[in-house]
Amino acid sequence: MSKKILVIGGGVVGTACAYYLARRGHTVKIIERKAFGSGCSHANCGYVSPSHVLPLATPGAISTTLRAMLRKNSPFYIKPRFSWALWSWLFKFARRCNEKAMLESAAGITALLNSSREMYDTLFEEEGFDPEWQTRGLVFAFMTSAGMEHHAEAEKCSRERFGIGANRLDGEALNQLEPALLPGLAGGFHYEMDAHLRSDKLMSDWRNVITRHGVEVIENCGFESFVRQNGHATAAQTSQGEIEADTFVLATGAWTPQLKLDLGCKIPIQPGKGYSMTMAKPNRCPKYPMMFEEHRVAVTPMQSGYRLGSIMEFAGYNDTLDVRRMKILTESAKLYLHEPTAEPVMERWTGWRPMTYDSRPLIGPAPAVPNVYLAAGHNMLGLSMATGTGTLIAEMIEGREPHVSPEAYSPARF
Ligand SMILES: Cc1cc2nc3c(=O)[nH]c(=O)nc-3n(C[C@H](O)[C@H](O)[C@H](O)COP(=O)(O)OP(=O)(O)OC[C@H]3O[C@@H](n4cnc5c(N)ncnc54)[C@H](O)[C@@H]3O)c2cc1C
Numbered sequence: 001m002s003k004k005i006l007v008i009g010g011g012v013v014g015t016a017c018a019y020y021l022a023r024r025g026h027t028v029k030i031i032e033r034k035a036f037g038s039g040c041s042h043a044n045c046g047y048v049s050p051s052h053v054l055p056l057a058t059p060g061a062i063s064t065t066l067r068a069m070l071r072k073n074s075p076f077y078i079k080p081r082f083s084w085a086l087w088s089w090l091f092k093f094a095r096r097c098n099e100k101a102m103l104e105s106a107a108g109i110t111a112l113l114n115s116s117r118e119m120y121d122t123l124f125e126e127e128g129f130d131p132e133w134q135t136r137g138l139v140f141a142f143m144t145s146a147g148m149e150h151h152a153e154a155e156k157c158s159r160e161r162f163g164i165g166a167n168r169l170d171g172e173a174l175n176q177l178e179p180a181l182l183p184g185l186a187g188g189f190h191y192e193m194d195a196h197l198r199s200d201k202l203m204s205d206w207r208n209v210i211t212r213h214g215v216e217v218i219e220n221c222g223f224e225s226f227v228r229q230n231g232h233a234t235a236a237q238t239s240q241g242e243i244e245a246d247t248f249v250l251a252t253g254a255w256t257p258q259l260k261l262d263l264g265c266k267i268p269i270q271p272g273k274g275y276s277m278t279m280a281k282p283n284r285c286p287k288y289p290m291m292f293e294e295h296r297v298a299v300t301p302m303q304s305g306y307r308l309g310s311i312m313e314f315a316g317y318n319d320t321l322d323v324r325r326m327k328i329l330t331e332s333a334k335l336y337l338h339e340p341t342a343e344p345v346m347e348r349w350t351g352w353r354p355m356t357y358d359s360r361p362l363i364g365p366a367p368a369v370p371n372v373y374l375a376a377g378h379n380m381l382g383l384s385m386a387t388g389t390g391t392l393i394a395e396m397i398e399g400r401e402p403h404v405s406p407e408a409y410s411p412a413r414f
């Protein structure tokens with residue numbers, strides 16, 4: 001039976017939910033507080049990357065991160081301040097830095113990463129749009145043999161446990177594959193299953209597609225609260241008045257805990273601020289998207305430009321664009337690439353990743369309001385998990401057999 005569904009939040013996750021629901025014949029509206037696609041989904045690195053199966057909390061992650069934070073120009077930063085929510089989040093994150101918790105999180109992440117990767121191929125084929133989709137994989141490049149060996153352990157784990165393996169390349173083979181890299185690097189790993197796209201183009205193209213499928217997008221419309229009756233939500237109170245619906249999907253990314261809703265579950269999401277810089281293509285533009293793990297900088301070559309991205313700042317809901325951090329991107333890229341930057345710079349950007357301490361999103365009905373579904377907390381992989389999330393939300397709302405087990409994402413787990 002066709003339902004009236006209101007999706008709150010016009011990021012990549014809300015868009016995917018609206019798309020898969022509209023395709024099933026439901027009447028769908030999206031409300032977005034600002035401009036559609038202007039949140040974290042705007043200028044991220046564009047990786048659709050099953051290779052990122054291991055969560056942030058791994059054995060040894062705390063000491064590696066602390067060491068990295070002591071380095072000048074560290075890509076990690078925690079703004080010292082008293083915030084119960086932040087310190088409790090960090091404490092719980094630290095407790096998950098063991099093998100058992102790592103594998104538990106990875107199992108949840110990998111299911112959505114794999115299904116989403118396939119669904120993107122289908123989406124672009126069926127809907128006939130192309131946000132600069134390229135399927136040549138992702139390369140992790142390393143300066144030192146210690147970095148190579150450290151990554152080799154992670155690659156072994158993800159290959160043996162989850163079937164996600166890479167081709168290992170020595171320094172020479174890496175240079176042959178990617179001549180834009182400087183000579184003398186220790187080597188790299190090529191994950192062929194990964195793909196990438198231009199995220200801002202994805203958002204604008206996908207908006208046209210959902211509109212064609214009948215989705216109404218209402219911008220500058222801030223959600224405030226739910227009107228409730230007998231334990232169910234009947235309408236959303238918004239800055240543009242009340243909007244009634246049968247079912248609601250909350251896809252408000254890093255802002256979700258700020259809504260202070262009584263949904264019968266905790267929402268331990270912290271904003272993990274990242275930066276990106278979008279430029280014209282350098283003359284010696286890389287062919288492959290690349291991660292420079294030792295400096296945690298990502299490079300995205302696109303058909304219409306070139307992007308550097310990185311940084312993980314836990315500084316609360318602060319959206320200032322710190323030029324020193326922006327410089328970390330270019331300074332780090334210089335260590336790896338012949339031509340790390342190009343003119344003109346088209347955009348300098350920051351976004352808040354919706355970070356949970358177990359790296360898994362919250363997808364499913366809110367325990368206290370069962371016709372409100374959460375689809376938030378996708379960490380560093382919201383683009384990579386969006387199509388699977390949208391499909392799962394549609395399956396849950398219609399009571400169909402889910403294509404992946406939803407337990408790992410249950411909002412009630414916290
Ligand atoms: C530098 C950087 C690089 C990244 N690279 C990648 C990558 O390569 N691959 C990948 O998979 N992920 C990547 N990510 C992570 C990815 O961008 C996020 O996980 C993803 O965008 C989250 O999508 P979302 O739809 O949940 O959130 P958002 O895109 O933030 O959307 C949430 C929307 O909700 C709206 N909203 C909030 N409150 C309200 C309200 N009260 N009423 C109405 N609307 C509201 C916001 O305005 C926002 O538009 C990166 C992130 C950063 C910062």
